[in-house]
Amino acid sequence: MFRLAHISDIHLSPLPAPTLRELISKRITGYINWRSNRKGTMTGTTLDALLADIRELAPDHVAVTGDLVNLALDEELETARRWLQALGDPANVSVVPGNHDAYVPGAFDKVCRSWAPWMTGDGVNSPVDRNSFPYLRVRANVALIGVTTARATAPFMANGFFMEGQAERLGKVLDATAKEGLFRAIMIHHPPVRGAVSQHKRLFGISRFNKVIRRHGAELVLHGHSHLPSLFAIGPRGAKVAVVDRRWLLVGSMNMDGRSARSNTEVGLVIDSADLAEEALVLMNEYWSNSHYRLRLAERDQRVEWVAPDGDGTAVHRAEPYVSWFKRLRLGVMSMFIAEDLL
Numbered sequence: 654m655f656r657l658a659h660i661s662d663i664h665l666s667p668l669p670a671p672t673l674r675e676l677i678s679k680r681i682t683g684y685i686n687w688r689s690n691r692k693g694t695m696t697g698t699t700l701d702a703l704l705a706d707i708r709e710l711a712p713d714h715v716a717v718t719g720d721l722v723n724l725a726l727d728e729e730l731e732t733a734r735r736w737l738q739a740l741g742d743p744a745n746v747s748v749v750p751g752n753h754d755a756y757v758p759g760a761f762d763k764v765c766r767s768w769a770p771w772m773t774g775d776g777v778n779s780p781v782d783r784n785s786f787p788y789l790r791v792r793a794n795v796a797l798i799g800v801t802t803a804r805a806t807a808p809f810m811a812n813g814f815f816m817e818g819q820a821e822r823l824g825k826v827l828d829a830t831a832k833e834g835l836f837r838a839i840m841i842h843h844p845p846v847r848g849a850v851s852q853h854k855r856l857f858g859i860s861r862f863n864k865v866i867r868r869h870g871a872e873l874v875l876h877g878h879s880h881l882p883s884l885f886a887i888g889p890r891g892a893k894v895a896v897v898d899r900r901w902l903l904v905g906s907m908n909m910d911g912r913s914a915r916s917n918t919e920v921g922l923v924i925d926s927a928d929l930a931e932e933a934l935v936l937m938n939e940y941w942s943n944s945h946y947r948l949r950l951a952e953r954d955q956r957v958e959w960v961a962p963d964g965d966g967t968a969v970h971r972a973e974p975y976v977s978w979f980k981r982l983r984l985g986v987m988s989m990f991i992a993e994d995l996l
Protein backbone atom coordinates (compact mmCIF):
# COMPACT_ATOMS: atom_id res chain seq x y z
CA MET A 654 0.00 0.00 0.00
CA PHE A 655 1.25 3.49 -0.91
CA ARG A 656 0.61 6.10 1.79
CA LEU A 657 0.27 9.67 0.57
CA ALA A 658 -0.03 12.59 3.01
CA HIS A 659 -1.53 15.88 1.86
CA ILE A 660 -0.88 19.27 3.43
CA SER A 661 -1.80 22.70 2.11
CA ASP A 662 -1.99 26.42 2.79
CA ILE A 663 0.35 26.47 5.74
CA HIS A 664 1.03 30.23 5.26
CA LEU A 665 4.21 30.03 7.30
CA SER A 666 4.29 32.41 10.22
CA PRO A 667 5.59 34.76 11.56
CA LEU A 668 5.74 37.13 8.64
CA PRO A 669 9.11 38.89 8.45
CA ALA A 670 8.88 42.68 8.56
CA PRO A 671 8.72 43.81 4.93
CA THR A 672 10.84 46.74 3.77
CA LEU A 673 9.11 49.84 2.47
CA ARG A 674 10.24 48.92 -1.04
CA GLU A 675 8.69 45.48 -0.72
CA LEU A 676 5.41 47.00 0.47
CA ILE A 677 5.00 49.26 -2.55
CA SER A 678 2.91 46.74 -4.49
CA LYS A 679 -0.08 44.50 -3.92
CA ARG A 680 1.74 43.50 -0.74
CA ILE A 681 0.50 46.60 1.10
CA THR A 682 -3.11 45.34 1.08
CA GLY A 683 -1.97 41.80 1.85
CA TYR A 684 0.13 43.02 4.76
CA ILE A 685 -2.80 44.91 6.28
CA ASN A 686 -5.00 41.85 5.78
CA TRP A 687 -2.40 39.61 7.40
CA ARG A 688 -1.98 41.95 10.36
CA SER A 689 -5.73 42.02 10.97
CA ASN A 690 -6.86 38.49 10.05
CA ARG A 691 -4.23 35.90 9.44
CA LYS A 692 -1.63 36.71 12.07
CA GLY A 693 -1.42 33.77 14.41
CA THR A 694 -3.79 31.47 12.54
CA MET A 695 -1.06 28.97 11.74
CA THR A 696 1.35 29.17 14.62
CA GLY A 697 4.54 27.20 14.94
CA THR A 698 2.83 24.98 17.49
CA THR A 699 0.01 24.01 15.14
CA LEU A 700 2.45 23.28 12.36
CA ASP A 701 4.78 21.36 14.65
CA ALA A 702 1.87 19.18 15.79
CA LEU A 703 0.90 18.60 12.17
CA LEU A 704 4.44 17.63 11.20
CA ALA A 705 4.77 15.34 14.21
CA ASP A 706 1.56 13.64 13.12
CA ILE A 707 2.81 13.21 9.56
CA ARG A 708 6.12 11.81 10.80
CA GLU A 709 4.35 9.32 13.05
CA LEU A 710 2.23 8.10 10.16
CA ALA A 711 5.41 7.76 8.06
CA PRO A 712 3.79 8.29 4.63
CA ASP A 713 5.61 7.21 1.47
CA HIS A 714 5.12 10.67 0.01
CA VAL A 715 3.90 14.12 1.04
CA ALA A 716 1.97 16.38 -1.34
CA VAL A 717 2.05 20.11 -0.54
CA THR A 718 -0.54 22.02 -2.58
CA GLY A 719 0.65 25.59 -2.28
CA ASP A 720 0.42 28.78 -0.26
CA LEU A 721 3.46 28.06 1.86
CA VAL A 722 3.97 31.78 2.36
CA ASN A 723 1.94 34.98 2.68
CA LEU A 724 3.37 37.88 0.64
CA ALA A 725 6.15 36.03 -1.23
CA LEU A 726 8.86 38.12 0.43
CA ASP A 727 12.36 36.84 -0.30
CA GLU A 728 12.84 35.93 3.34
CA GLU A 729 9.57 33.99 3.38
CA LEU A 730 10.55 31.97 0.31
CA GLU A 731 13.82 31.05 2.00
CA THR A 732 12.03 30.10 5.24
CA ALA A 733 9.69 27.90 3.19
CA ARG A 734 12.65 26.28 1.44
CA ARG A 735 14.19 25.41 4.80
CA TRP A 736 10.82 24.15 6.02
CA LEU A 737 10.56 21.87 2.99
CA GLN A 738 14.08 20.64 3.63
CA ALA A 739 13.04 19.67 7.15
CA LEU A 740 9.88 18.01 5.86
CA GLY A 741 11.73 15.35 3.95
CA ASP A 742 13.85 14.25 1.04
CA PRO A 743 12.72 16.26 -2.03
CA ALA A 744 12.28 12.92 -3.79
CA ASN A 745 9.49 12.13 -1.33
CA VAL A 746 7.88 15.56 -1.09
CA SER A 747 6.10 17.22 -4.03
CA VAL A 748 5.01 20.85 -4.11
CA VAL A 749 2.81 22.96 -6.37
CA PRO A 750 2.70 26.74 -5.88
CA GLY A 751 -0.34 28.69 -4.69
CA ASN A 752 -1.46 32.26 -5.33
CA HIS A 753 0.32 33.56 -2.22
CA ASP A 754 3.58 32.01 -3.44
CA ALA A 755 3.19 34.03 -6.66
CA TYR A 756 1.84 37.09 -4.85
CA VAL A 757 3.57 39.77 -6.93
CA PRO A 758 5.12 39.76 -10.43
CA GLY A 759 8.43 37.94 -10.35
CA ALA A 760 7.64 35.85 -7.25
CA PHE A 761 6.64 32.78 -9.28
CA ASP A 762 10.07 32.67 -10.95
CA LYS A 763 11.80 33.00 -7.60
CA VAL A 764 9.68 30.13 -6.23
CA CYS A 765 10.60 28.00 -9.25
CA ARG A 766 14.28 28.56 -8.53
CA SER A 767 14.11 28.21 -4.75
CA TRP A 768 11.79 25.20 -4.51
CA ALA A 769 12.93 23.44 -7.69
CA PRO A 770 13.99 20.18 -5.96
CA TRP A 771 10.37 19.68 -4.82
CA MET A 772 8.81 20.64 -8.18
CA THR A 773 10.98 18.79 -10.67
CA GLY A 774 9.67 15.85 -12.66
CA ASP A 775 11.49 12.53 -12.88
CA GLY A 776 14.50 12.62 -15.18
CA VAL A 777 14.18 16.37 -15.81
CA ASN A 778 17.39 18.42 -15.65
CA SER A 779 16.17 21.72 -17.08
CA PRO A 780 15.23 24.60 -14.74
CA VAL A 781 11.68 24.72 -13.40
CA ASP A 782 9.44 27.31 -15.03
CA ARG A 783 5.78 27.75 -15.95
CA ASN A 784 6.17 25.48 -18.97
CA SER A 785 7.58 22.59 -16.94
CA PHE A 786 4.13 22.11 -15.37
CA PRO A 787 2.56 19.68 -15.09
CA TYR A 788 5.52 17.73 -13.80
CA LEU A 789 5.39 13.98 -13.31
CA ARG A 790 6.90 11.85 -10.60
CA VAL A 791 6.28 8.13 -10.40
CA ARG A 792 6.57 6.48 -7.02
CA ALA A 793 5.61 2.79 -6.79
CA ASN A 794 2.36 2.50 -8.76
CA VAL A 795 1.38 6.15 -8.23
CA ALA A 796 1.82 8.98 -10.73
CA LEU A 797 2.14 12.28 -8.86
CA ILE A 798 1.26 15.06 -11.28
CA GLY A 799 1.92 18.68 -10.25
CA VAL A 800 -0.18 21.38 -11.93
CA THR A 801 0.30 25.10 -11.40
CA THR A 802 -2.52 27.66 -11.26
CA ALA A 803 -0.49 30.35 -9.48
CA ARG A 804 -0.10 33.78 -10.96
CA ALA A 805 0.26 37.30 -9.59
CA THR A 806 -3.15 38.99 -9.56
CA ALA A 807 -4.56 42.43 -8.79
CA PRO A 808 -5.00 43.57 -5.17
CA PHE A 809 -7.86 41.81 -3.34
CA MET A 810 -7.91 39.05 -5.98
CA ALA A 811 -6.69 35.48 -5.40
CA ASN A 812 -7.64 33.83 -8.68
CA GLY A 813 -5.89 30.92 -10.32
CA PHE A 814 -5.45 30.17 -14.01
CA PHE A 815 -5.44 26.85 -15.87
CA MET A 816 -4.71 27.63 -19.49
CA GLU A 817 -4.74 25.72 -22.77
CA GLY A 818 -1.03 24.89 -22.97
CA GLN A 819 -0.98 23.19 -19.60
CA ALA A 820 -4.30 21.45 -20.35
CA GLU A 821 -2.78 19.92 -23.46
CA ARG A 822 0.33 18.76 -21.61
CA LEU A 823 -1.76 17.39 -18.75
CA GLY A 824 -3.86 15.31 -21.16
CA LYS A 825 -0.72 13.72 -22.56
CA VAL A 826 0.67 12.94 -19.11
CA LEU A 827 -2.65 11.38 -18.04
CA ASP A 828 -2.77 9.21 -21.16
CA ALA A 829 0.82 8.04 -20.77
CA THR A 830 0.42 7.18 -17.09
CA ALA A 831 -2.91 5.43 -17.75
CA LYS A 832 -1.12 3.19 -20.23
CA GLU A 833 1.34 2.26 -17.51
CA GLY A 834 -1.58 1.31 -15.27
CA LEU A 835 -0.62 3.93 -12.65
CA PHE A 836 -2.87 5.54 -10.05
CA ARG A 837 -2.96 9.16 -11.19
CA ALA A 838 -2.94 11.77 -8.41
CA ILE A 839 -3.05 15.40 -9.54
CA MET A 840 -1.89 18.17 -7.21
CA ILE A 841 -3.36 21.64 -7.87
CA HIS A 842 -3.74 24.67 -5.61
CA HIS A 843 -7.11 26.14 -6.67
CA PRO A 844 -10.14 23.82 -6.39
CA PRO A 845 -11.24 22.91 -9.93
CA VAL A 846 -14.88 22.95 -8.83
CA ARG A 847 -17.47 25.64 -9.43
CA GLY A 848 -18.68 27.33 -6.24
CA ALA A 849 -15.94 25.85 -4.04
CA VAL A 850 -14.60 29.35 -3.29
CA SER A 851 -15.87 32.89 -3.83
CA GLN A 852 -15.57 34.65 -7.20
CA HIS A 853 -12.45 36.64 -6.35
CA LYS A 854 -10.66 33.43 -5.40
CA ARG A 855 -11.93 31.14 -8.14
CA LEU A 856 -9.98 29.28 -10.75
CA PHE A 857 -10.25 30.46 -14.34
CA GLY A 858 -10.26 27.33 -16.47
CA ILE A 859 -12.49 25.05 -14.35
CA SER A 860 -14.33 23.80 -17.45
CA ARG A 861 -11.02 23.27 -19.24
CA PHE A 862 -9.66 21.23 -16.32
CA ASN A 863 -12.86 19.19 -16.02
CA LYS A 864 -12.81 18.49 -19.75
CA VAL A 865 -9.27 17.13 -19.47
CA ILE A 866 -10.24 14.90 -16.54
CA ARG A 867 -13.38 13.62 -18.28
CA ARG A 868 -11.49 12.90 -21.47
CA HIS A 869 -8.27 11.45 -20.04
CA GLY A 870 -9.25 10.36 -16.51
CA ALA A 871 -7.55 10.73 -13.13
CA GLU A 872 -8.02 8.81 -9.92
CA LEU A 873 -7.43 11.63 -7.43
CA VAL A 874 -7.19 15.42 -7.44
CA LEU A 875 -5.74 17.11 -4.35
CA HIS A 876 -6.31 20.83 -3.95
CA GLY A 877 -5.88 23.55 -1.35
CA HIS A 878 -6.80 27.26 -1.29
CA SER A 879 -10.26 27.02 0.29
CA HIS A 880 -8.99 26.32 3.84
CA LEU A 881 -11.90 23.91 4.18
CA PRO A 882 -12.18 20.12 4.32
CA SER A 883 -14.15 19.19 1.20
CA LEU A 884 -14.84 16.30 -1.14
CA PHE A 885 -15.98 16.60 -4.76
CA ALA A 886 -16.19 14.28 -7.74
CA ILE A 887 -15.42 15.18 -11.36
CA GLY A 888 -16.53 13.28 -14.43
CA PRO A 889 -18.33 9.99 -14.95
CA ARG A 890 -15.97 7.92 -12.83
CA GLY A 891 -15.89 8.07 -9.05
CA ALA A 892 -16.70 6.35 -5.80
CA LYS A 893 -19.26 3.62 -5.90
CA VAL A 894 -21.93 4.59 -3.44
CA ALA A 895 -25.53 3.46 -3.52
CA VAL A 896 -28.43 3.95 -1.14
CA VAL A 897 -31.27 1.43 -1.37
CA ASP A 898 -34.72 2.11 0.12
CA ARG A 899 -33.17 4.74 2.45
CA ARG A 900 -31.94 1.85 4.56
CA TRP A 901 -28.96 0.12 2.97
CA LEU A 902 -25.77 1.89 2.03
CA LEU A 903 -23.28 0.31 -0.36
CA VAL A 904 -19.84 1.87 -0.51
CA GLY A 905 -16.54 0.64 -1.90
CA SER A 906 -14.31 0.33 -4.91
CA MET A 907 -16.23 -2.51 -6.51
CA ASN A 908 -18.07 -1.94 -9.77
CA MET A 909 -21.65 -3.09 -9.63
CA ASP A 910 -21.33 -5.82 -12.18
CA GLY A 911 -20.86 -9.56 -12.27
CA ARG A 912 -17.20 -9.44 -13.16
CA SER A 913 -16.33 -7.34 -10.10
CA ALA A 914 -18.40 -9.60 -7.87
CA ARG A 915 -16.70 -12.77 -9.08
CA SER A 916 -13.23 -11.95 -10.39
CA ASN A 917 -11.87 -8.62 -9.09
CA THR A 918 -10.17 -8.21 -5.73
CA GLU A 919 -12.18 -5.16 -4.72
CA VAL A 920 -14.41 -4.25 -1.85
CA GLY A 921 -18.10 -3.43 -1.63
CA LEU A 922 -19.35 -2.85 1.88
CA VAL A 923 -23.08 -3.15 2.54
CA ILE A 924 -24.18 -1.24 5.64
CA ASP A 925 -27.62 -1.86 7.09
CA SER A 926 -28.23 1.52 8.76
CA ALA A 927 -31.04 3.93 7.99
CA ASP A 928 -29.12 6.75 9.75
CA LEU A 929 -25.99 6.33 7.65
CA ALA A 930 -28.06 5.88 4.49
CA GLU A 931 -29.82 9.18 5.23
CA GLU A 932 -26.49 10.96 5.83
CA ALA A 933 -25.16 9.65 2.51
CA LEU A 934 -28.26 10.98 0.72
CA VAL A 935 -27.76 14.44 2.23
CA LEU A 936 -24.11 14.34 1.13
CA MET A 937 -25.08 13.33 -2.39
CA ASN A 938 -27.75 15.99 -2.70
CA GLU A 939 -25.72 18.81 -1.16
CA TYR A 940 -22.31 18.23 -2.64
CA TRP A 941 -22.67 16.03 -5.67
CA SER A 942 -25.92 17.05 -7.33
CA ASN A 943 -24.17 19.62 -9.53
CA SER A 944 -21.36 17.36 -10.66
CA HIS A 945 -23.15 14.08 -11.33
CA TYR A 946 -25.66 12.71 -13.76
CA ARG A 947 -28.92 11.25 -12.52
CA LEU A 948 -30.02 8.16 -14.43
CA ARG A 949 -33.64 7.38 -15.17
CA LEU A 950 -35.68 5.28 -17.58
CA ALA A 951 -37.34 7.23 -20.38
CA GLU A 952 -41.10 7.01 -20.29
CA ARG A 953 -41.53 6.49 -24.03
CA ASP A 954 -39.16 3.54 -24.55
CA GLN A 955 -37.73 2.66 -21.12
CA ARG A 956 -34.19 3.40 -22.28
CA VAL A 957 -31.65 4.90 -19.87
CA GLU A 958 -31.34 8.70 -19.87
CA TRP A 959 -28.64 10.85 -18.21
CA VAL A 960 -30.03 13.97 -16.54
CA ALA A 961 -27.80 16.87 -15.42
CA PRO A 962 -28.50 20.35 -14.02
CA ASP A 963 -28.26 22.98 -16.76
CA GLY A 964 -28.72 26.55 -15.60
CA ASP A 965 -32.18 26.75 -14.05
CA GLY A 966 -33.37 23.61 -15.81
CA THR A 967 -32.01 20.18 -16.67
CA ALA A 968 -30.26 18.70 -19.70
CA VAL A 969 -31.26 15.20 -20.78
CA HIS A 970 -28.83 12.99 -22.69
CA ARG A 971 -30.05 9.93 -24.55
CA ALA A 972 -26.52 8.52 -24.81
CA GLU A 973 -23.84 8.38 -22.13
CA PRO A 974 -22.04 11.75 -22.09
CA TYR A 975 -18.32 11.87 -22.88
CA VAL A 976 -18.32 8.38 -24.39
CA SER A 977 -17.25 8.48 -28.03
CA TRP A 978 -19.31 6.89 -30.79
CA PHE A 979 -16.40 4.52 -31.41
CA LYS A 980 -16.45 3.23 -27.83
CA ARG A 981 -20.22 2.81 -28.01
CA LEU A 982 -19.83 0.89 -31.28
CA ARG A 983 -17.12 -1.31 -29.75
CA LEU A 984 -19.27 -2.10 -26.71
CA GLY A 985 -22.24 -2.80 -29.00
CA VAL A 986 -20.22 -5.30 -31.02
CA MET A 987 -18.71 -6.89 -27.90
CA SER A 988 -22.12 -7.27 -26.30
CA MET A 989 -23.10 -9.62 -29.12
CA PHE A 990 -20.41 -12.09 -28.07
CA ILE A 991 -19.93 -11.53 -24.34
CA ALA A 992 -22.53 -11.82 -21.58
CA GLU A 993 -23.57 -8.34 -20.40
CA ASP A 994 -22.37 -8.86 -16.82
CA LEU A 995 -18.87 -9.61 -18.09
CA LEU A 996 -18.49 -6.39 -20.08
Ligand SMILES: [Fe+2]
Pocket residue numbers: 720751752753811842877878879
Ligand atom coordinates in the same frame (compact mmCIF):
# COMPACT_ATOMS: atom_id res chain seq x y z
FE1 LIG B 1 -4.63 30.14 -2.01
